[in-house]
Amino acid sequence: xxxxxxxxxEKYKKQLLAxxxxxxxxxxxxxxxxxxxxxxxxxxKKVSHFPNGFxxxxxxxxxxxxxxLSIRKYEGKRIGYVHxxxxxxxxxxxxxxxxxxxxxxxxxxxxxxFEYHLRVSPTNSRAKAFYKKNGMKLLKNECDxxxxxxxxxxx
Numbered sequence: 001x002x003x004x005x006x007x008x009x010e011k012y013k014k015q016l017l018a019x020x021x022x023x024x025x026x027x028x029x030x031x032x033x034x035x036x037x038x039x040x041x042x043x044x045k046k047v048s049h050f051p052n053g054f055x056x057x058x059x060x061x062x063x064x065x066x067x068x069l070s071i072r073k074y075e076g077k078r079i080g081y082v083h084x085x086x087x088x089x090x091x092x093x094x095x096x097x098x099x100x101x102x103x104x105x106x107x108x109x110x111x112x113x114f115e116y117h118l119r120v121s122p123t124n125s126r127a128k129a130f131y132k133k134n135g136m137k138l139l140k141n142e143c144d145x146x147x148x149x150x151x152x153x154x155x
Contacts, residue, residue, distance in 0.1 A: 080116030
């Protein structure tokens with residue numbers, strides 16, 4: 001069972017950068033658009049607004065995943081938004097993604113939203129399959145087809 005802890009950006013900076021950089025490589029095949037200093041500044045700001053939405057997932061005492069969740073407006077309504085849904089490679093395929101998903105659903109419910117979105121690379125087959133398995137649907141292509149916006153409902 002995973003344990004979730006609000007991101008301490010300074011304490012886990014190296015881990016957070018490694019996780020996010022890996023997510024770029026998985027999604028886009030490269031990390032050339034990843035800018036570490038900008039990411040850390042953005043993360044610090046977001047953690048202060050949504051401390052329970054920006055969390056590290058621990059398996060025992062080892063950080064193995066990360067969630068970045070917030071609430072935002074989209075087409076005039078409040079929705080949940082998943083900025084990052086990440087597990088290290090060694091932990092994928094063992095049901096831990098379900099624990100991340102359950103945490104996200106609890107966060108969105110507590111914040112009074114019943115719809116959530118995320119963006120996924122159309123080439124990230126494993127992530128797309130996971131999101132579809134969890135009931136998400138393709139909403140539209142964005143950024144000239146570089147990403148898909150997917151929509152899910154909070155159960």
